[in-house]
Amino acid sequence: VVRKQRDAIITFFLFFSFLFRAVGSPLVMDPNSICRKTKRLAGKQAELCQTEPEIVHEVAKGARLGVRECQYQFRFRRWNCTSHNKYFGKILQQDIRETAFVYAITSAGVIHAVTQACSMGDLLQCGCEVTRTRAPPLPTAGPGADGSSWEWGGCGDDVEFGYEKSKQFMDAKRKKGKSDIRTLIDLHNNEAGRLAVRNYMRTECKCHGLSGSCTLRTCWKKMPHFREVGDRLLERFKGAFKVMGGNDGKTLIPVGHNIKPPDKQDLIYSAESPDFCLANRKTGSLGTWGRVCNTTSMDVSGCDLLCCGRGYTKQTVIFEENCLCRFHWCCVVQCKKCTVRKELSLCL
Structure with a gap:
């Protein structure tokens, strides 16, 4: 059983680490190549490769979207969501808070990418949301609360299709009910990521009428x-729940006294994170030596916290950037090159 669980984790990591390495590569444009490279895929994932390679293409886009957002949200933290393959794999093999965020944001990226492809007409299996399946709007609620009438129409995002495809792929190697925490x-965490998209759909409207009336x-x-999804999941990361397995092997129990159980949108973990101060290939830490820090900040980007108390050094950097840009009719933007001197604080 332990070997099967280990193999499932390795297979999942192999596929997504391949996607991360393939950023900017022609392989990303060829789902068949992705599926051939990841020969250990099985079950639902292999089925998608064989029957819906265009979905796999969107899964790859979603994975990259999730990692880019992870790197943005963690840009000031000791672990900055580096996609360095050897170190990233070690993070995925642990049950720490950072891993919870990676799984959630990647799952969210997949549902977002697949759903967007549906709305853009890039997939034959789906398109705009079928509004006839939704109950008609109430005349006194929502966008028509001011008395104007409204109806469902336009091209709504078919988030349910994206949800199902994300669930089909992301959860394929995980068998619920096993006694495996x-x-x-x-x-x-996969579900928390999907719900961060599905539960926060917004309503957009377009006015119709004579002379601009509505x-x-x-x-x-x-x-x-x-970006809203990433912000929301970062807040869940900050308030993530530590859990342990229940005696029945099928439930998770929050660690601590009088702590409410986590809901479906909370992130959960079972092990404490390393401090990520020093490079450690065993834990997936690259350390913080050479990282740019903020001397005036008291949060995680501040030199005291980011540099782990080791101090920092000042370094002057000279670089060129575009400046004095002007728009010329039609349709060119011309800029000059300006030399900029910037003083950086780098962790020792």
């Missing part, structure tokens, strides 16, 4: 911007 944690509005559902 890692499986339960990963499934929970006697009728057509409304549709759109996904939240992915």
Whole structure:
């Protein structure tokens, strides 16, 4: 059983580490190559490769979207979501808070990418949301609360299709019900990422009427911007729950006294994170030596915290950047090159 669980984790890591390495590579444009390279795929993942390679293409885009957002959200932290292959793999093999965020943001990236591809008409299996399946809007609620009438229309995002494909792929190697705390944690964090998209759909409307009046509005559902998803999941990361396995092997129990159980949108973990101060290939830490820090900040980007009390050094950097840009009709932007001197603080 332990060997099967280990193999499942390795297979999952192999696929996504391959996607991360392939950023900017022609392989990303060829889902068949991705599937051939990851020969250990099985079950639902292999089925997607064989029957819906265009979905795998969007899964790859979603994975890259998730990693880029992870790197943005963690840019000032000791572990900055580096995609360095050897170190990233070590992070994924642990049950720490950082791993919870990676799983959640990647799962969110997949649902976001697949759903967006549907709306853009890039996939034959789906398109705009079928609004006829939704109950008609109430005349006194929502966008028509001011008295103007409105109806569902336009091209709403079919988030349910994206949700199902993300679930089909991300959860494929995890069998719920097994007495494996890692499986339960990963499934929970995957779902938290998907819900950070599905539960926060927004309503957009367009006015119709003579002379710019708004006697009728057509409304549709759109996904939240992915930066909003990342911000929301970062807050969940900060308040993540530490859990342990229940005696029945099928439930998770929060660690501590009088702590409410985590809900479906919370992130969970079972092991404490390393401090990430020094390079350690065993834990996946690259350390913080040479990282740029903020001498005036008291948060995680400040030199005291980011440099782990080792201090910092000042370094002057000279570089060129575009400046004095002007728009010329039509349609060229011309800029000059300006030399900029900037003093940086670097961790020792």
